Amino acid sequence: MRGETVPLADPVSFIVKPLDRGLFRPDSLDAHAETMTAAADLSRAVQGAAGALGELRSRVNHLAVALRDTPAVDPELRNRLDAIDSDLADIDMLLNGDDVKGGANEPRPMSLAARVGMFAWAHWNALAAVTDNQLQSLDIARNQFDRVQSDLVAVREAIEALEDEIAGEAPWTPGRIPQMQD
Secondary structure (H helix, E strand, O other): OOOOOOOOOOOOOOOOOOOOOOOOOOOOHHHHHHHHHHHHHHHHHHHHHHHHHHHHHHHHHHHHHHHHOOOOOOHHHHHHHHHHHHHHHHHHHHHHOOHHHHHOOOOOOOOHHHHHHHHHHHHOOOOOOOOHHHHHHHHHHHHHHHHHHHHHHHHHHHHHHHHHHHOOOOOOOOOOOOOOOO
């Protein structure tokens, strides 16, 4: 009948028991926090490496224009700049992956940024335990980052050496203080 409450069954008593620890909770919150802090540090470093890569590419692009606009420049300097540009492409491949294969939906190794991003996505605002597979992936990412970092430092040093060599001959490029020829 409309508007009437009709009991469907008699009340039943029951006992509420805590589920203790869920299957997906970490064994140690301190260890979990340590892992999350390390992952956040790695994520920050990977984002910084991407920014540094962009800045180095910009410097190389400016150097290419400066060398093009310097008629008396030694062709070996252009060859060195091409090698630096190739090194930057290799770093970009490790950091961000192969866009050509990705565009063709071909299998490719997971990039450093994707690996760290997947971990962050899986654990953002979550308290789930980190799986052994995820820990292994973080270790791989740390090793990949070490290589990216050392390669970025080597490329920066090569760019600085090239900039020093063309100082006073080529047009000004960002990051350099103009010099007069002696």
